[in-house]
Every structure is written in C-alpha cells, then in structure tokens.
Amino acid sequence: MNTGINILGIETSCDETSASVVNDKREILSNLVLSQLKEHEAFGGVVPEIAARAHMEHLDTLIKAALKDADLSFDELDGVAATCGPGLIGGVMVGMMAGKAIAAAKDIPFIAVNHLEGHALTPRLTDSIEFPYLLLLISGGHTQILVTEDVGQYKRWGTTLDDAAGECFDKSAKLMGLPYPGGPNLEKMAAQCKDPEKALKRFSLPLPMKGRKGCDFSFSGLKTAIRTHVEKLPEGDLQQEDIADLAYAFQVTMAQTLSNRCESAMRDFLKQYTAKTPTLVVSGGVSANSAIRQALTAITARHDMNLYAPPLELCSDNAAMIAWAGLERLQKGLQDNFDFKARPRWPLDPDAAPRQGAGVKA
Amino acid sequence: MEKISTILALDTAMSGCCVAVYDVQSKASFSKTEAMIRGQAEVLVPMIQSVVAESGHSFDDIDLIATTKGPGAFTGLRIGLSTAKSLGLALDVPVVGLSTLEVLARQYLEGHKSDAEEKFAVLIETKREDFYFQMFDGQGDAVSDPQALDADEIVEQVGAAKIVMVGDAVERFSAIYLPANISYHEIMLSDPEVVAKMGLGVFLKNGEDIGQTTQPLYLRGADVSQPKTPPRSLAAKTS
Numbered sequence: 001m002n003t004g005i006n007i008l009g010i011e012t013s014c015d016e017t018s019a020s021v022v023n024d025k026r027e028i029l030s031n032l033v034l035s036q037l038k039e040h041e042a043f044g045g046v047v048p049e050i051a052a053r054a055h056m057e058h059l060d061t062l063i064k065a066a067l068k069d070a071d072l073s074f075d076e077l078d079g080v081a082a083t084c085g086p087g088l089i090g091g092v093m094v095g096m097m098a099g100k101a102i103a104a105a106k107d108i109p110f111i112a113v114n115h116l117e118g119h120a121l122t123p124r125l126t127d128s129i130e131f132p133y134l135l136l137l138i139s140g141g142h143t144q145i146l147v148t149e150d151v152g153q154y155k156r157w158g159t160t161l162d163d164a165a166g167e168c169f170d171k172s173a174k175l176m177g178l179p180y181p182g183g184p185n186l187e188k189m190a191a192q193c194k195d196p197e198k199a200l201k202r203f204s205l206p207l208p209m210k211g212r213k214g215c216d217f218s219f220s221g222l223k224t225a226i227r228t229h230v231e232k233l234p235e236g237d238l239q240q241e242d243i244a245d246l247a248y249a250f251q252v253t254m255a256q257t258l259s260n261r262c263e264s265a266m267r268d269f270l271k272q273y274t275a276k277t278p279t280l281v282v283s284g285g286v287s288a289n290s291a292i293r294q295a296l297t298a299i300t301a302r303h304d305m306n307l308y309a310p311p312l313e314l315c316s317d318n319a320a321m322i323a324w325a326g327l328e329r330l331q332k333g334l335q336d337n338f339d340f341k342a343r344p345r346w347p348l349d350p351d352a353a354p355r356q357g358a359g360v361k362a
Numbered sequence: 363m364e365k366i367s368t369i370l371a372l373d374t375a376m377s378g379c380c381v382a383v384y385d386v387q388s389k390a391s392f393s394k395t396e397a398m399i400r401g402q403a404e405v406l407v408p409m410i411q412s413v414v415a416e417s418g419h420s421f422d423d424i425d426l427i428a429t430t431k432g433p434g435a436f437t438g439l440r441i442g443l444s445t446a447k448s449l450g451l452a453l454d455v456p457v458v459g460l461s462t463l464e465v466l467a468r469q470y471l472e473g474h475k476s477d478a479e480e481k482f483a484v485l486i487e488t489k490r491e492d493f494y495f496q497m498f499d500g501q502g503d504a505v506s507d508p509q510a511l512d513a514d515e516i517v518e519q520v521g522a523a524k525i526v527m528v529g530d531a532v533e534r535f536s537a538i539y540l541p542a543n544i545s546y547h548e549i550m551l552s553d554p555e556v557v558a559k560m561g562l563g564v565f566l567k568n569g570e571d572i573g574q575t576t577q578p579l580y581l582r583g584a585d586v587s588q589p590k591t592p593p594r595s596l597a598a599k600t601s
Binding site for chain 2: 053056342
C-alpha cells in the first residue's frame with residue numbers, strides 16, 4: 001500500500017491538455033499529454049477559443065486515464081494541483097474548475113499553481129537540484145531568466161520586452177514558408193544548410209540587446225530582419241537552399257542572444273549567490289533546440305557552471321511539473337481556497353518591474 | 363440502473379451562478395442563485411459546497427449531476443461543464459448536460475400551465491448582435507433547432523404567429539422589434555431545481571447512455587480570422 005503523498009496535476013494553459021499523478025518519492029506515476037498541434041495547424045498559431053474547446057473535450061478522459069495509469073483511485077489522492085495562470089484564460093478555466101471540483105468532492109487540498117513555477121521546480125522532480133539555481137525559461141509564451149531561491153520565492157532578472165523566443169521561432173518559420181509548428185521545422189531546415197559560413201555572410205541579422213546591460217530579451221527586430229530577407233528573395237516559390245541558409249543564420253543569432261543574456265545573469269548569480277554546484281537550468285519547449293543547447297553548454301563550461309536540462313518531455317508543457325509544484329507547495333503548508341481567481345498574468349516575482357509584449361504576462 | 367435519490371444541479375452558462383440539491387423522494391430542493399456577468403469560476407465551487415452542506419447532505423450522497431451545457435457564454439458554459447464532469451469522475455456518478463434554451467422553456471411552462479396552447483420562443487443573450495433562439499410548442503417540445511440568429515431572422519421565423527418570447531435577452535430584442543403578435547416574458551436566471559428535475563428525466567429515459575448530452579452546445583464557431591497576408595510558399599524538396 002502506498003502511504004506517501006499522491007498529487008494529481010492538471011495543465012491546460014496553452015495548447016497541451018495534460019493530467020499526471022506524482023508522489024513525494026519523486027515518482028511520476030503517470031503523465032499524459034495531448035497536444036493540439038492539428039487543431040491549430042491551419043491558423044499557424046494557437047487560437048485561444050479552439051484551445052479552450054479542445055481542453056474541454058479531452059480533459060476528463062485524460063484525468064481518468066492518469067489515475068488508471070497510476071493505479072490509484074480518487075480516494076488515494078492527497079491533493080489536486082491545477083495551473084491557474086499565466087496563460088490563455090479560457091483553457092486555464094477548464095483545468096482550474098476540474099481541479100477545484102475534484103478537490104472539493106474528495107475534501108482534499110487544492111493547490112493553484114503558477115505555470116512558470118511548474119517549469120521552475122521541474123529539476124527538483126527529475127533530479128535533486130538544490131536551491132538556489134539560475135533558470136532560463138524559453139517557450140512559445142515565455143522567455144525569462146529567474147533565480148529560483150526557494151518554493152514560491154523567485155527573482156526575475158530578465159524577461160522579453162516583446163515576443164517570446166518560441167513565438168519568434170514560430171513567426172520566423174512562418175515567414176520562411178515552413179509548416180506549423182515552426183520551431184522544430186526551422187531546426188530541421190537549418191540542418192540542411194550546406195555552407196554555414198556563406199549563410200551567415202548572406203543573411204546578416206541584428207543581435208538583439210547586444211551590449212545592453214541586464215538580462216532582458218527582445219526578439220521583434222530579429223523577426224523583422226527575417227521578413228526583410230524573405231521579401232528580398234527571388235520572386236515565386238522560396239527555394240529550399242535559400243531558406244536552409246536563412247534558418248541557419250536565424251538559429252545562430254537566436255543561440256547567440258540567449259547566451260549573451262545568460263552570461264550576464266551568470267556573472268551576477270555567481271557574485272550574489274553561494275551554491276554548492278552553481279547551476280543553470282534550461283527549460284521550456286525551445287530548450288529542445290540543439291543549437292541552443294550547444295551554445296548554453298559552451299557558456300556554462302566557460303563560467304564553471306553546471307548546465308541542467310530536464311528530459312525533453314518534461315521541458316515542454318505537462319502536468320507532472322504542475323503536480324510536483326503543487327506537492328512542493330503543499331509540503332510548505334501552502335494551499336488555496338476554492339474561490340481562487342485564475343490569473344492570465346501572474347509574475348513569479350511580484351517585485352519585478354512590469355514589461356511589455358510577452359513579458360507582460362509574467 | 364441504480365436508483366437516483368439526490369441530484370446536484372448547476373448552471374453558469376448565462377449571467378449567473380445557480381446551484382441546487384434536489385431530493386427525488388421528498389421533492390425537496392435547496393438552491394442558491396446569484397446574478398453575475400463574470401466571476402462564476404470563483405463563486406461556483408464554494409456555492410456547491412454550501413448548498414450541499416445546507417441541504418443536509420454530503421458529496422457522497424449525490425448520485426446524479428445535472429448541468430447546463432450552453433448555449434451561452436463560452437467560458438461560462440465550460441466552467442459549469444468542467445466542474446460537473448470532474449465532480450462526476452471523482453464521485454463516480456453520471457452527469458447529464460442540458461440545453462439552457464430547454465431549461466428556460468421548461469421553467470416558463472412551469473410558471474404558466476394555463477397557456478398550454480400557445481407557442482413560445484426562448485431568447486438567450488449572446489452578448490453580441492444576435493440571439494440564441496429556439497421555438498417550442500405549448501407542451502414544451504422544441505419545434506425548431508437551437509440557432510444563433512439576428513433579430514430580422516427571428517422575426518422572419520416567427521412570422522405572423524402570436525407568440526411569447528422568453529429569456530434573458532427579451533429586453534434587448536424588444537428594443538429592436540415590438541410587433542403586436544409578440545409578447546415578452548423576461549427570465550434572467552435559470553432555476554437550478556428545474557435543471558435537476560430535467561436531468562433526472564433525461565437520465566431515467568436514457569440510463570447510463572448520457573455521455574453525449576455533456577457535449578458543449580456552442581452554436582457558433584471559434585471566430586478565427588486568417589492572416590491578411592499569407593506567408594510565401596516554399597518550393598518542394600527536389601533531392
């Protein structure tokens with residue numbers, strides 16, 4: 001018999017519907033993720049109302065299956081954690097209400113989880129990374145550098161001033177005529193580049209925020225430069241070779257700007273914090289990109305820091321990270337009332353200065 | 363089929379938050395309703411808890427859940443449906459979904475049993491220019507499909523027939539059209555006891571085969587606009 005703590009996690013804040021059960025022995029008993037790629041494909045991006053409808057259609061089936069996979073009944077749950085923001089509010093509502101309902105029916109704690117805290121605490125689920133650590137979160141909706149000091153305690157050092165990194169990947173890929181989802185397809189295309197040196201000369205791109213102090217990001221200039229290059233390419237269909245070169249140049253620039261901003265944060269982190277093994281954690285869907293990983297590996301080595309990336313399936317949106325964040329919060333005595341209000345904008349660091357663009361949300 | 367004795371009913375699809383616990387044997391019900399444009403996601407679960415407790419029951423007594431499934435506010439109808447379906451999962455009891463149009467039709471008839479001859483229509487607020495609309499006969503049986511129509515289209519469907527318009531959008535409609543053959547009867551909120559009794563009816567008729575009833579009734583697409591300038595297309599791979 002299982003006497004530990006079992007938490008059901010629910011994630012519906014963007015375009016993945018997910019349910020998972022995690023326990024306090026760091027075991028992921030189940031983690032089911034249903035991606036809505038097909039639903040949004042025709043529109044080249046996530047459509048909020050379509051996402052909310054898809055969550056509504058599939059969430060109960062996933063919750064049922066997550067318990068079955070975990071071989072647990074609802075009576076064996078010790079809490080329910082649901083993403084309550086930041087994110088697309090229509091979808092968040094579906095998951096939040098499911099979480100509240102199950103917790104109320106079973107008279108167990110409800111934990112309203114900040115989606116970003118799910119990403120931030122994942123390295124403690126998959127490995128026993130200790131506080132404090134530096135976190136680079138790069139996804140379709142968020143681009144942030146945070147110091148994770150403790151559960152519920154974050155310092156946001158950098159965020160995007162316009163688009164998120166993943167958004168820039170997707171929009172640039174779209175301009176290049178690449179199919180949705182843009183990020184992975186752009187990476188595949190870049191791999192086709194035959195002469196990297198020539199590609200970088202042909203398509204010069206601005207390095208966003210170069211030389212600027214701090215760790216904030218900006219990607220809209222990069223996207224505009226891609227648009228200008230695409231417009232200048234010969235009329236008619238875009239050619240594979242041209243796009244391979246452009247995708248390569250884009251990816252190099254993206255890796256450079258992320259590294260450049262991270263290095264700034266790493267210097268400050270090493271000055272201000274004492275950690276046994278100073279670590280940079282990278283998470284979010286964009287961290288799947290191998291060029292970016294290589295670049296981050298190089299800079300962490302240069303600064304004598306450890307680079308940690310959770311397994312890919314736990315880097316992109318999933319409910320195991322929400323269950324785990326809920327569990328860590330519950331162990332700290334933190335739980336929420338059933339009148340909790342979903343928060344489309346919800347910064348992890350309430351003291352961080354407000355920003356524009358994707359940075360406004362969190 | 364197991365016997366149903368206690369029903370939990372809820373509605374958040376229109377401009378309110380409505381919850382009832384209905385006892386089938388004693389026909390006693392305990393309900394709370396609160397008018398609100400938004401905020402149902404915060405109010406609903408605490409309201410369910412207090413209605414269950416104040417009705418003298420616990421969650422374990424509930425053996426059927428009835429909820430509205432639209433038409434109404436998209437987010438609002440999902441708040442009720444997601445709550446109802448998850449309660450159903452956790453308590454292992456069936457969930458019935460009901461149309462808000464049919465709920466208001468029944469609610470109207472229960473208050474007006476003498477006018478059984480008269481056709482009537484239900485109008486529910488879309489919070490846009492048009493209306494959610496459905497026609498019923500004097501017995502409460504639907505004589506048209508549920509539709510989202512603008513005022514002109516509704517007047518065309520109604521024709522010259524003498525009719526009562528019922529629902530939370532009749533004031534807005536009557537400001538556009540006030541013909542002699544149409545009279546108006548405003549109902550702003552659903553009665554969750556009616557939702558409970560209708561849910562029981564559907565369950566007794568269909569048994570466990572009620573999964574389809576919890577499909578949301580949106581009556582409208584997701585309103586997606588395509589980009590104005592489509593991206594350039596990429597030539598197919600040659601090698």
